[in-house]
Amino acid sequence: MSFTRLWQVFAEYHDVLLSGIRVTVVLSVLAMLLAIVVGLLACLGTLARSRLIRAPAVFYVEFCRNTPILVQLVWVHYAWPEIIGYKFDAFTSSLIALALQSSGYLAEEYRAGIESIDKGQIEAAQSLGMTYPRLMRRIVIPQALIRMLPGILNQYVICFKSTSIVSIIAVPDLMYQAGLIVSATFLPMPVYTAVALTYFVLVFIVSASVRYLSRRLPMGGYFQTQQHAAA
Amino acid sequence: MQQPDPVIRLDKVHKRFGPLEVLRGVDLVVPGSSTVAIIGPSGSGKSTLVRCINYLERIQGGTISVGPVTISAQGLEKSGRKLSGRDIARYRTGIGMVSQSFNLFPHLTVMGNIIEAPTGVLGWSRTDAVEKASALLRQVNLADKADAYPATLSGGQQQRVAIVRSLIMDPKIMLFDEPTSALDPELTGEVLRVIRDLAIGGRTAIIVTHELRFAREVSSHVVFMEGGGIVEEGPPEQVLGDPRETRTRAFIAGIFN
Numbered sequence: 001m002s003f004t005r006l007w008q009v010f011a012e013y014h015d016v017l018l019s020g021i022r023v024t025v026v027l028s029v030l031a032m033l034l035a036i037v038v039g040l041l042a043c044l045g046t047l048a049r050s051r052l053i054r055a056p057a058v059f060y061v062e063f064c065r066n067t068p069i070l071v072q073l074v075w076v077h078y079a080w081p082e083i084i085g086y087k088f089d090a091f092t093s094s095l096i097a098l099a100l101q102s103s104g105y106l107a108e109e110y111r112a113g114i115e116s117i118d119k120g121q122i123e124a125a126q127s128l129g130m131t132y133p134r135l136m137r138r139i140v141i142p143q144a145l146i147r148m149l150p151g152i153l154n155q156y157v158i159c160f161k162s163t164s165i166v167s168i169i170a171v172p173d174l175m176y177q178a179g180l181i182v183s184a185t186f187l188p189m190p191v192y193t194a195v196a197l198t199y200f201v202l203v204f205i206v207s208a209s210v211r212y213l214s215r216r217l218p219m220g221g222y223f224q225t226q227q228h229a230a231a
Numbered sequence: 232m233q234q235p236d237p238v239i240r241l242d243k244v245h246k247r248f249g250p251l252e253v254l255r256g257v258d259l260v261v262p263g264s265s266t267v268a269i270i271g272p273s274g275s276g277k278s279t280l281v282r283c284i285n286y287l288e289r290i291q292g293g294t295i296s297v298g299p300v301t302i303s304a305q306g307l308e309k310s311g312r313k314l315s316g317r318d319i320a321r322y323r324t325g326i327g328m329v330s331q332s333f334n335l336f337p338h339l340t341v342m343g344n345i346i347e348a349p350t351g352v353l354g355w356s357r358t359d360a361v362e363k364a365s366a367l368l369r370q371v372n373l374a375d376k377a378d379a380y381p382a383t384l385s386g387g388q389q390q391r392v393a394i395v396r397s398l399i400m401d402p403k404i405m406l407f408d409e410p411t412s413a414l415d416p417e418l419t420g421e422v423l424r425v426i427r428d429l430a431i432g433g434r435t436a437i438i439v440t441h442e443l444r445f446a447r448e449v450s451s452h453v454v455f456m457e458g459g460g461i462v463e464e465g466p467p468e469q470v471l472g473d474p475r476e477t478r479t480r481a482f483i484a485g486i487f488n
Contacts, residue, residue, distance in 0.1 A: 123287050124334035124393075128348035128400065129324030131317055138351060142338050 005190040013181050013191075017198065020174035024202075027091070027173065028160040031098035035159070036152065038099060039106030044136075046111060057107075064104025069162050073097040077169050094166035102159045109151040113144035150214040157207050164199070174198065238263040238298060238404065238435045239284060245292030246279055246459075253279045255459040256293065261452075266436040268446035268467070271456035272482060277439045280456070281406045284437070285326045286319060297326070297404070324352060327397030329430070331409040333389040335381035335396070341368070342377040345396045353400065360399070367395045371425050387418030394422075394430050405430055407438040443486055447471050455479045 010017070045057025064072075077093035080086075088096065117140050125135035167176035178195040182188050239261040246254035253276045261267050269277045282288045284295060286302060295302040300309045300322055307314040307322065314322065335344050345367070346360035355363075368374045371391040381389055390410060397405065410426060411419040423445050426438070431449060440446055446453055446467060453470040455463045455478075463476045474480045 118334070120330065120332050120334040121336065123330070124328075124336070126287065126320070127285055127323055127326070127328035128396070129320045129352040130348065131320045134351060138347065139336055143336075146338065 009194045020177035023173045034099035035102035039103040042107040043110035061107045090169045113148035153210040243293035267452045268450035275456040276459040327402035327405040331412040333393045405436040
């Protein structure tokens with residue numbers, strides 16, 4: 001009986017659910033793209049020699065990592081207007097909050113990736129006359145990015161799941177649409193079960209691809225062989 | 232031996248890693264176009280000495296002059312002017328370095344490894360760089376490996392690529408830091424041949440090595456180091472054939488037994 005009701009929810013409300021999925025996907029992808037860029041800048045900041053650059057960068061990263069996403073969301077949406085004198089719409093606030101959170105974690109991910117690059121690579125580049133910015137751009141970051149790919153994608157999975165919280169400021173994501181359907185139908189069990197299953201399928205597809213990709217990292221084998229040969 | 236102007240001169244060079252004194256006031260003169268071989272037990276400071284010359288390591292005392300550039304504890308200077316990071320990078324383009332761990336860039340092909348610095352640092356056109364690189368690859372018998380990634384090559388092939396990567400910059404000075412130590416014995420021959428025939432070729436060269444026979448063959452001057460200082464130096468026949476110091480004798484006897 002409950003399964004028929006579950007199926008009815010999908011059949012009857014698939015338009016609404018689909019529009020919710022669209023918002024969830026767009027929001028998570030945009031937030032992640034923003035976080036990839038901001039996270040890289042923050043990471044380079046934490047690696048800077050000048051304390052004037054390093055200290056604020058470290059604070060930024062630690063702040064992003066050590067505050068809950070719900071708090072960040074509410075803070076951006078309701079506190080920023082008074083701080084910066086401009087009120088973002090709910091979607092933009094959500095985008096900023098999600099990007100904040102992810103950029104902090106990504107900065108750490110980048111740092112670990114950059115520090116994992118063998119010192120000999122940097123010395124070889126220096127010996128060839130490359131300046132620090134050039135050797136970072138051409139030698140270190142490309143290698144680090146390949147190693148960080150699984151970490152970045154894992155962060156995307158976390159970001160995707162975190163989007164469900166933006167419904168509290170009325171962004172019409174999947175979770176928000178579910179709430180609307182429940183208030184119209186008074187059927188919390190089948191509706192929320194349908195939503196849980198939808199999230200599960202979407203996230204599972206992403207995380208399964210991450211696992212697949214991690215195993216067949218484009219340069220994975222090369223790195224191992226390289227280190228083996230050097231040992 | 233005729234005495235052209237010294238290209239590299241070390242004067243009372245001190246280097247410390249924390250409390251550990253790795254170089255204890257080393258004096259050394261390397262005349263232009265000569266090849267100096269440095270031998271000695273591991274931990275004697277010979278690799279560190281070479282790395283100080285292209286400023287991969289800082290020194291805490293004394294001076295190293297390389298042509299018009301002087302390195303001291305304060306950094307690098309040239310005609311009274313302190314060199315910036317960019318100037319130091321330019322200084323290094325004149326000094327080729329081949330280390331024991333090859334350090335090819337694993338995300339680039341053999342060709343990509345070789346042309347990265349000429350195009351990016353020296354501003355050559357890609358066509359010129361590829362042409363010169365191909366010629367050099369032919370000389371080290373690796374013409375067919377231009378599109379291969381480093382990980383697919385043997386150690387000996389990787390080291391030959393690393394040598395080509397340095398040579399394309401046409402450095403006046405070549406530094407070799409145990410270039411064959413990481414190689415299987417049967418692969419050292421081809422690498423040593425490339426070093427002798429192609430890489431040294433009239434340049435000023437310093438080679439840190441355990442290959443005493445090779446040192447004798449290519450060098451005009453052999454330095455034996457131990458405990459952060461030079462114990463004995465002189466022509467190869469003397470230092471390797473009839474060493475004056477007992478410590479040198481013991482080291483050479485140890486290698487041949």
